[in-house]
């Protein structure tokens with residue numbers, strides 16, 4: 001059943017919007033084709049993509065969380081200060097987009113501390129949120145949450161509980177939870193999935209938002225809100241609004257499709273999404289209300 005447009009509902013419930021701030025050439029799916037050593041030589045396009053994103057958010061009144069690479073923040077400090085000044089949340093995506101399950105514990109601890117300090121120095125605000133590159137917290141990284149908590153982070157949004165060849169943990173919890181028994185004030189906020197006849201379907205953004213017709217994404221998010229009575233958690237990348245980005249050679253058909261599919265349609269779809277639902281920063285949707293989760297969120301529903 002396709003639900004009616006949630007635009008008729010006055011901004012309830014509030015969903016969580018996030019952007020992973022990285023260049024088009026820093027995507028994990030392209031790492032075999034574009035070594036980190038080449039990053040400096042490639043033309044940066046993040047400023048123009050972020051400009052469009054920030055204008056879209058401003059015109060809709062939405063605020064979002066920007067999980068930002070330290071590498072990008074160092075090279076574009078003005079961008080970081082601007083998103084903070086416009087009321088968005090600054091959060092960490094690690095320094096150089098290395099998957100957590102490819103790091104030793106000590107290297108991970110250093111990376112999350114270094115990036116937090118760097119972002120806080122540039123942005124002038126405390127950084128509480130973290131998202132792992134390619135949702136790469138899994139059974140092989142049981143130490144990751146403890147290290148994030150010890151480093152001063154208040155939440156992670158590093159779990160996409162789906163089956164996927166590059167990321168995801170299909171057994172993981174679908175909704176916000178406390179992964180550390182001894183730290184109830186630290187929470188994990190998984191990206192949204194839909195429970196559909198026993199199957200978990202991804203509906204939290206990224207490539208799936210570009211793949212599905214917009215009506216499917218809208219229906220899935222409305223269903224999470226109305227049937228499961230939970231906020232949706234959605235993500236995109238600035239490069240997904242950049243159809244003019246350089247095309248990479250030597251990609252497999254699957255990788256090319258995943259990266260390039262419907263890039264020219266993302267901006268219009270995002271504009272509709274911002275109009276059809278109410279969106280805010282991760283910390284305001286979840287972290288500030290954690291003491292009363294989920295009642296405080298359910299209370300938002302009319």
Ligand SMILES: [Zn+2]
Nearest residue numbers: 020022133134
């Ligand atoms: Zn990323």
